[in-house]
Amino acid sequence: LEEMREQLRPVWTMSIVAPRRVRALIREHLALIEALKRGTPGRAERLMRVHIRRVRDAIFRMVE
Numbered sequence: 001l002e003e004m005r006e007q008l009r010p011v012w013t014m015s016i017v018a019p020r021r022v023r024a025l026i027r028e029h030l031a032l033i034e035a036l037k038r039g040t041p042g043r044a045e046r047l048m049r050v051h052i053r054r055v056r057d058a059i060f061r062m063v064e
Contacts, residue, residue: 014062021058028047028051029051032044032051
């Protein structure tokens with residue numbers, strides 16, 4: 001897993017610094033923090049799953 005992480009790190013870094021992606025990441029993180037503050041773990045889990053899928057999809061688009 002660590003080896004895979006190291007291989008993907010450059011692509012992951014590029015995926016989060018794209019201007020549109022940075023704004024989306026901020027919105028996603030703020031929504032997640034808000035769900036945690038409100039004590040809604042189900043919502044926080046759903047938001048985290050969506051966030052992970054979006055990051056994954058952005059990475060896949062960059063390596064295709």
